[in-house]
Amino acid sequence: xxxxxxxxxxxxxxxxxxxxxxxxxxxxxxxxxxxxxxxxxxxxxxxxxxxxxxxxxxxxxxxxxxxxxxxxxxxxxxxxxxxxxxxxxxxxxxxxxxxxxxxxxxxxxxxxxxxxxxxxxxxxxxxxxxxxxxxxxxxxxxxxxxxxxxxxxxxxxxxxxxxxxxxxxxxxxxxxxxxxxxxxxxxxxxxxxxxxxxxxxxxxxxxxxxxxxxxx
Amino acid sequence: xxxxxxxxxxxxxxxxxxxxxxxxxxxxxxxxxxxxxxxxxxxxxxxxxxxxxxxxxxxxxxxxxxxxxxxxxxxxxxxxxxxxxxxxxxxxxxxxxxxxxxxxxxxxxxxxxxxxxxxxxxxxxxxxxxxxxxxxxxxxxxxxxxxxxxxxxxxxxxxxxxxxxxxxxxxxxxxxxxxxxxxxxxxxxxxxxxxxxxxxxxxxxxxxxxxxxxxx
Amino acid sequence: xxxxxxxxxxxxxxxxxxxxxxxxxxxxxxxxxxxxxxxxxxxxxxxxxxxxxxxxxxxxxxxxxxxxxxxxxxxxxxxxxxxxxxxxxxxxxxxxxxxxxxxxxxxxxxxxxxxxxxxxxxxxxxxxxxxxxxxxxxxxxxxxxxxxxxxxxxxxxxxxxxxxxxxxxxxxxxxxxxxxxxxxxxxxxxxxxxxxxxxxxxxxxxxxxxxxxxxx
Amino acid sequence: xxxxxxxxxxxxxxxxxxxxxxxxxxxxxxxxxxxxxxxxxxxxxxxxxxxxxxxxxxxxxxxxxxxxxxxxxxxxxxxxxxxxxxxxxxxxxxxxxxxxxxxxxxxxxxxxxxxxxxxxxxxxxxxxxxxxxxxxxxxxxxxxxxxxxxxxxxxxxxxxxxxxxxxxxxxxxxxxxxxxxxxxxxxxxxxxxxxxxxxxxxxxxxxxxxxxxxxx
Numbered sequence: 001x002x003x004x005x006x007x008x009x010x011x012x013x014x015x016x017x018x019x020x021x022x023x024x025x026x027x028x029x030x031x032x033x034x035x036x037x038x039x040x041x042x043x044x045x046x047x048x049x050x051x052x053x054x055x056x057x058x059x060x061x062x063x064x065x066x067x068x069x070x071x072x073x074x075x076x077x078x079x080x081x082x083x084x085x086x087x088x089x090x091x092x093x094x095x096x097x098x099x100x101x102x103x104x105x106x107x108x109x110x111x112x113x114x115x116x117x118x119x120x121x122x123x124x125x126x127x128x129x130x131x132x133x134x135x136x137x138x139x140x141x142x143x144x145x146x147x148x149x150x151x152x153x154x155x156x157x158x159x160x161x162x163x164x165x166x167x168x169x170x171x172x173x174x175x176x177x178x179x180x181x182x183x184x185x186x187x188x189x190x191x192x193x194x195x196x197x198x199x200x201x202x203x204x205x206x207x208x209x210x211x212x213x214x215x216x
Numbered sequence: 217x218x219x220x221x222x223x224x225x226x227x228x229x230x231x232x233x234x235x236x237x238x239x240x241x242x243x244x245x246x247x248x249x250x251x252x253x254x255x256x257x258x259x260x261x262x263x264x265x266x267x268x269x270x271x272x273x274x275x276x277x278x279x280x281x282x283x284x285x286x287x288x289x290x291x292x293x294x295x296x297x298x299x300x301x302x303x304x305x306x307x308x309x310x311x312x313x314x315x316x317x318x319x320x321x322x323x324x325x326x327x328x329x330x331x332x333x334x335x336x337x338x339x340x341x342x343x344x345x346x347x348x349x350x351x352x353x354x355x356x357x358x359x360x361x362x363x364x365x366x367x368x369x370x371x372x373x374x375x376x377x378x379x380x381x382x383x384x385x386x387x388x389x390x391x392x393x394x395x396x397x398x399x400x401x402x403x404x405x406x407x408x409x410x411x412x413x414x415x416x417x418x419x420x421x422x423x424x425x426x427x428x429x430x431x432x
Numbered sequence: 433x434x435x436x437x438x439x440x441x442x443x444x445x446x447x448x449x450x451x452x453x454x455x456x457x458x459x460x461x462x463x464x465x466x467x468x469x470x471x472x473x474x475x476x477x478x479x480x481x482x483x484x485x486x487x488x489x490x491x492x493x494x495x496x497x498x499x500x501x502x503x504x505x506x507x508x509x510x511x512x513x514x515x516x517x518x519x520x521x522x523x524x525x526x527x528x529x530x531x532x533x534x535x536x537x538x539x540x541x542x543x544x545x546x547x548x549x550x551x552x553x554x555x556x557x558x559x560x561x562x563x564x565x566x567x568x569x570x571x572x573x574x575x576x577x578x579x580x581x582x583x584x585x586x587x588x589x590x591x592x593x594x595x596x597x598x599x600x601x602x603x604x605x606x607x608x609x610x611x612x613x614x615x616x617x618x619x620x621x622x623x624x625x626x627x628x629x630x631x632x633x634x635x636x637x638x639x640x641x642x643x644x645x646x647x648x
Numbered sequence: 649x650x651x652x653x654x655x656x657x658x659x660x661x662x663x664x665x666x667x668x669x670x671x672x673x674x675x676x677x678x679x680x681x682x683x684x685x686x687x688x689x690x691x692x693x694x695x696x697x698x699x700x701x702x703x704x705x706x707x708x709x710x711x712x713x714x715x716x717x718x719x720x721x722x723x724x725x726x727x728x729x730x731x732x733x734x735x736x737x738x739x740x741x742x743x744x745x746x747x748x749x750x751x752x753x754x755x756x757x758x759x760x761x762x763x764x765x766x767x768x769x770x771x772x773x774x775x776x777x778x779x780x781x782x783x784x785x786x787x788x789x790x791x792x793x794x795x796x797x798x799x800x801x802x803x804x805x806x807x808x809x810x811x812x813x814x815x816x817x818x819x820x821x822x823x824x825x826x827x828x829x830x831x832x833x834x835x836x837x838x839x840x841x842x843x844x845x846x847x848x849x850x851x852x853x854x855x856x857x858x859x860x861x862x863x864x
Binding site for chain 3: 652655662666686688701714717722729733739740742745840841845846847
């Protein structure tokens with residue numbers, strides 16, 4: 001089994017650099033985080049995309065955000081069927097064990113997962129339709145979103161709308177979890193939907209009153 | 217549905233600070249990342265834990281690492297059953313679409329998910345045994361790991377060993393994915409297993425020749 | 433012609449050491465770099481001086497920096513006269529073909545080329561004035577810089593100021609290239625001026641607002 | 649003029665990491681290098697390509713190699729016409745001021761500059777023929793090399809042969825510099841021609857006796 005290789009040297013060097021500076025300067029805080037456990041204020045659910053660093057955008061230090069990252073920042077609906085649901089496990093742990101006060105869904109521009117869903121639903125990505133495609137099956141979660149945006153004529157606009165549907169889908173599915181719904185209703189938890197424009201460095205948030213995303 | 221609330225003001229302020237400084241200073245790079253798409257060198261799979269920031273530890277900027285984060289940095293085995301597998305989708309996308317050269321599994325000390333698995337397997341967490349427990353079902357992935365460490369007498373030592381088993385389990389399960397196995401065999405992909413000691417700021421890597429984790 | 437000799441043995445041995453370790457551990461990445469081509473984020477223009485290793489100072493691995501090195505890190509002004517301009521060719525390739533997001537000019541302390549320019553301009557290096565002196569003619573690029581610092585009384589201070597003038601001259605000359613100017617104006621490219629103190633291990637950057645070099 | 653921007657933060661952090669580790673551990677050596685000046689054993693002329701790190705391949709520390717990097721590792725012929733010749737200045741400085749014992753030319757696979765020369769000479773890159781193309785005019789240096797390889801039928805093989813011609817052209821042109829020729833004849837300087845295969849991690853050297861490149 002164990003095919004593991006040593007870490008590339010440039011990463012080893014960078015680690016030692018971090019240890020001698022950032023870690024050395026914040027040793028007491030790291031020790032306390034280790035001794036007392038984490039107590040994050042918010043859970044963030046964002047995409048795996050290498051261009052989306054919520055810790056940078058929101059100046060978050062170690063200990064602030066409990067972060068789940070998956071393809072296209074999707075939360076599936078509540079389905080306690082005894083199977084493995086990694087995203088649902090992360091949400092459950094954040095809400096019931098860590099009692100975070102916020103869950104922030106962060107979508108973004110040029111999302112490869114959303115693009116794949118778009119092409120699959122438009123009939124142009126048969127390989128994603130196959131049962132064995134993990135990306136395809138995962139993006140099935142966004143099929144209802146495609147139905148809501150498919151009337152948009154301009155393709156770029158349509159894909160962008162679908163990226164935002166991914167955020168709204170997650171917000172909606174979150175509310176199907178009994179513990180999320182209860183925490184939201186009791187005022188212990190608030191949900192937030194964002195969309196990050198990578199090239200413009202912009203962030204829009206979903207405002208229910210306007211049923212639209214607006215720049216923050 | 218739309219229970220979304222406006223983002224807390226402290227995060228809005230931090231975003232504007234980031235935009236006026238980091239983004240303004242790196243505009244050209246963000247624009248290029250947006251125009252040309254991402255081309256990350258490595259995929260990192262780490263825990264959602266708010267205390268584990270791999271981008272900080274390894275000085276990674278936007279565009280470098282494709283990052284999946286879930287509870288206890290676990291990769292399930294290959295199971296193309298048509299159901300939703302978020303982690304498998306992320307691995308599939310990283311290896312087949314992005315063609316990353318490395319997958320790095322990063323475990324860590326004081327992992328809440330691993331602790332839960334330990335207690336569940338030891339018979340002290342009946343609530344995690346319930347079918348409806350997403351965390352419990354997710355941590356079932358690590359049950360074989362528990363069998364390998366349960367003989368360790370000291371509890372702290374046993375839990376730490378189980379944290380490392382989580383890394384090894386993921387490395388092992390990765391190799392059950394045909395496209396991972398093929399890429400490893402052809403030399404297009406290498407796998408790495410790390411464990412981060414939060415309080416000490418240490419990183420150990422798994423060395424197959426010694427069948428042990430050693431400080432980098 | 434072919435006066436080439438076999439490589440000294442100590443270099444052959446070191447190569448085999450690199451191949452058996454660094455290369456072996458990073459094979460997948462080198463393969464991908466070879467197959468897909470380079471995509472460096474930044475161009476670095478630094479001196480040939482053996483004491484200035486920008487890849488070490490900035491923890492850069494293969495693939496990150498497109499590096500041009502010449503005497504005194506100088507960029508000549510735009511002169512499309514059909515003659516050979518190696519530095520201009522490198523800048524053109526970086527900006528128009530590779531579309532780098534940054535050009536970083538790195539000057540340094542104890543620069544032999546700058547020292548030569550200083551002595552030549554001060555009338556103490558007649559051999560550099562000769563038409564046949566390649567170093568002298570190359571350092572002519574910095575003569576205007578000497579005019580700006582010659583009033584400084586202390587010699588060491590004056591030479592150091594001239595080293596920084598070399599950086600500023602390059603920044604200025606870069607903007608005479610139409611494709612550099614266009615990319616800077618469109619936000620696709622940003623320029624940076626650094627000066628490295630070899631003995632102190634320090635790096636200063638030019639801040640236009642203060643019209644001065646300040647430690648990073 | 650001064651369009652300079654602050655250095656991206658990830659580079660600032662990496663620098664501080666380097667300073668706290670590599671520099672701190674080698675302070676005495678850096679100080680001595682600064683106080684006594686450089687005394688490199690060899691000059692290396694390699695390509696700007698981000699994938700070719702001769703310091704890594706040959707395990708070179710600060711102070712060992714005087715490195716000139718330009719497009720396609722080319723040395724123009726001796727032409728003391730009073731114009732700016734950056735490469736000739738670097739060679740002159742290395743041989744007459746630093747008295748290096750070796751000049752090593754390092755070519756490499758997938759060289760963009762060589763590829764451009766190939767396409768230009770084959771009539772497929774009219775934009776490189778333009779007087780204003782710095783890359784085109786620079787690559788004119790390799791036109792005679794193209795004449796020597798154009799009979800090779802297989803394109804990949806032909807381009808690879810041209811990459812090696814770039815090394816031979818530089819070795820040949822070096823000998824037109826009187827000070828190089830004198831130092832070679834007196835036995836004070838030896839020349840070496842290498843070609844690096846990026847994907848394979850291989851290095852071949854030119855052996856005059858066999859008139860061929862052979863793996864070291």
